[in-house]
Amino acid sequence: MQRKATARLSDVARAAGVSLSTASRALADPQVVREDTRAAVCAAAERLGYVPHGAARALASRRSMTIGAVVPTLDNPIFARSTQALQRSLADAGYTLLLGSHDYNPSTELAVVRALVARGVDGLVLVGTDHSPEVYALIVQSGIPFELTWSIDATGPHYAVGFSNRLAAVQVAQYVCQAGHQHIAMLSGFMAHNDRARDRVAGVREACAAAGRVLPGSAIIETAFSIAAARSATRQLLSAAQVPSAILCGNDILAIGVLLECAAQGVSVPKQLSVVGFDDIEMAAEMAPALTTLHVPTAQIGQRAAERLVARLQGESVARTEAVPVRLIVRESSAAPAVVRAK
Amino acid sequence: MQRKATARLSDVARAAGVSLSTASRALADPQVVREDTRAAVCAAAERLGYVPHGAARALASRRSMTIGAVVPTLDNPIFARSTQALQRSLADAGYTLLLGSHDYNPSTELAVVRALVARGVDGLVLVGTDHSPEVYALIVQSGIPFELTWSIDATGPHYAVGFSNRLAAVQVAQYVCQAGHQHIAMLSGFMAHNDRARDRVAGVREACAAAGRVLPGSAIIETAFSIAAARSATRQLLSAAQVPSAILCGNDILAIGVLLECAAQGVSVPKQLSVVGFDDIEMAAEMAPALTTLHVPTAQIGQRAAERLVARLQGESVARTEAVPVRLIVRESSAAPAVVRAK
DNA sequence: TTGTAGGCGTTATCAC
DNA sequence: GTGATAACGCCTACAA
Numbered sequence A, B: 001m002q003r004k005a006t007a008r009l010s011d012v013a014r015a016a017g018v019s020l021s022t023a024s025r026a027l028a029d030p031q032v033v034r035e036d037t038r039a040a041v042c043a044a045a046e047r048l049g050y051v052p053h054g055a056a057r058a059l060a061s062r063r064s065m066t067i068g069a070v071v072p073t074l075d076n077p078i079f080a081r082s083t084q085a086l087q088r089s090l091a092d093a094g095y096t097l098l099l100g101s102h103d104y105n106p107s108t109e110l111a112v113v114r115a116l117v118a119r120g121v122d123g124l125v126l127v128g129t130d131h132s133p134e135v136y137a138l139i140v141q142s143g144i145p146f147e148l149t150w151s152i153d154a155t156g157p158h159y160a161v162g163f164s165n166r167l168a169a170v171q172v173a174q175y176v177c178q179a180g181h182q183h184i185a186m187l188s189g190f191m192a193h194n195d196r197a198r199d200r201v202a203g204v205r206e207a208c209a210a211a212g213r214v215l216p217g218s219a220i221i222e223t224a225f226s227i228a229a230a231r232s233a234t235r236q237l238l239s240a241a242q243v244p245s246a247i248l249c250g251n252d253i254l255a256i257g258v259l260l261e262c263a264a265q266g267v268s269v270p271k272q273l274s275v276v277g278f279d280d281i282e283m284a285a286e287m288a289p290a291l292t293t294l295h296v297p298t299a300q301i302g303q304r305a306a307e308r309l310v311a312r313l314q315g316e317s318v319a320r321t322e323a324v325p326v327r328l329i330v331r332e333s334s335a336a337p338a339v340v341r342a343k
Numbered sequence C: 001t002t003g004t005a006g007g008c009g010t011t012a013t014c015a016c
Numbered sequence D: 001g002t003g004a005t006a007a008c009g010c011c012t013a014c015a016a
Helices: A009-016 A020-028 A035-048 A054-061 A077-092 A106-118 A133-142 A165-178 A195-210 A227-238 A252-265 A282-287 A298-313 B009-016 B020-028 B035-048 B054-061 B077-092 B106-118 B133-142 B165-178 B195-210 B227-238 B252-265 B282-287 B298-313
Strands: A066-071 A096-101 A123-127 A146-149 A160-162 A184-189 A220-223 A246-249 A274-279 A292-295 A321-323 A327-329 B066-071 B096-101 B123-127 B146-149 B160-162 B184-189 B220-223 B246-249 B274-279 B292-295 B321-323 B327-329
Touching (some): A054 B054, A066 A106, A096 A106, A096 B077, A106 A133, A165 A184, A165 A195, A165 A246, A165 A327, A184 A195, A227 A246, A252 B282, A282 B227, A282 B252, B009 B020, B009 B035, B066 B106, B077 B252, B096 B106, B106 B133, B146 B298, B165 B195, B165 B246, B165 B274, B184 B227, B220 B227, B227 B252
Parallel strands (some): A146 A160, A184 A220, A274 A292, B066 B096, B184 B246, B246 B274
Antiparallel strands (some): A096 B096, A292 A327
């Protein structure tokens, strides 16, 4: 057991009988030093258990080799998965992930972003386009490259990888309308500070209107992203004056809640009620062969965000916005019930 | 829009008309400078959009205000939740989380830990006690305080917050044995490099043996942590020569898979088959009112790990190991079926 | 209470 | 190829 307080590069250099700068080069740029000196330095580093001092390196090189990511919460499988993918791809490129979350609280998000900027991240990954002006100002002024994810911001000036939540929702709603449903309801996550939820609702509204269905205010329920909350909202919908024949869900967590409540109430899906999900998390697909859902390549978003950012940091140029493919997966016909269910 | 490359502390000091060190103190230790100078410095910092340079600060102060965490994967609700809680508690204390994952690959874990150590984390959080000697050596030599989570390491020398997976599994198995089950099977995650999975199987084995049940080798199936894999394993169990009357699951993901497969095959739970889970994730509880499960306070583990680490970094002393409360939640009787099911 | 000066461990820019 | 040497931005005794 060594007692000394972690070897420095100067220790390695001395042990290898070379100068500080040679040691530095040998480790950083192996091909520029002679093979035997490189070997000597590496051997010394190995022997001393040398671990480079990131802060010093960052200070001198002006790069920290860390990327910051801010997600609403990890307690949602879609962000857990995309973050996991982000982490992997980043690690493969030699970057370490600095993670923050804000629970959909804008002021928390600002604090988190500030913390990441202060830690000197080389790049930043955010979710969605909804961020306070302060957040944008901070990032832009700091000059740190960043990627928005989960939404694409076609008109906006920012780099983004994701998809149009509005168009995806349109696709979902068109499908349901074409299947003949007249009374459609939607369960959405809270829309405040959440452009994805808002766009999904907007898309559904738009497509329904175009198809001649008007969603009454009571047909769109905003709820927390939890199974329990979705069940509660479902009870509300199923006991309304006008029971819908189709429920569109802002994401699969909500869809699972709807399905569970239907099972509990003996409502047959999709025979009596059609349920359509969004995001396509594994669990929902497994538990509901009947669930038609809009599939989103969750992990791909994280991976591409990492790859794009790394590319940009290496001076390569990437397309401003990049769309990942989403598609409706119809696992079973969701035709409207021939008879209106008795209430 | 400012063009300058981010204000430094010296800029703030000049703008405020004080020296560098006064500016530093005003920001770091507000109570030690005169109120008006503090105000002047803060105003200047605000005006210039000053963000401290973490690397420089870390280099000079020898603290980075970052904590590293390494999880097997975020793609498992239990780790997503505990990591989320960890992040929150850390942020509350002014620390930022540096995250790594290794997908149950020991060499990846070593690389990740090395990266975190190199980034100068002030503390480290690991999952479980299974880590390569190199990992332990690296951390110990670096002198970085660390917490093991999800397991407690009563005999070991390390700080840990979690619970005895073995005893928890014993509790589960005892319950099932007392309910009268004779033929018990278990689904486990892969046990290599995973002390939690191993301990859970060991606990079940131990309790079953004590109760006079011997689990044949074929009754314990190691499988990936996915619903699909669990379903496949369930098919195997249900078509075996000796069909079990109870299936114990190494965690709730597996339990969900079992339940879904049972539903698909028309096997009634718990009437024909008793299923017992572990970890108690929200989804499992919601989808299966019949699921008896061992509840683990997932978020609490993350939170306590953060709090303990922060306390230690502030020089407070904490108990070497800390147990979080786990308990069996019996949602519905899992009495053994009176008649052996026909195969 | 405030200012001065010496690092913190690397990288990068020069000569050699 | 290799070796001095000056940054990098901040913290912290120490002195005033």
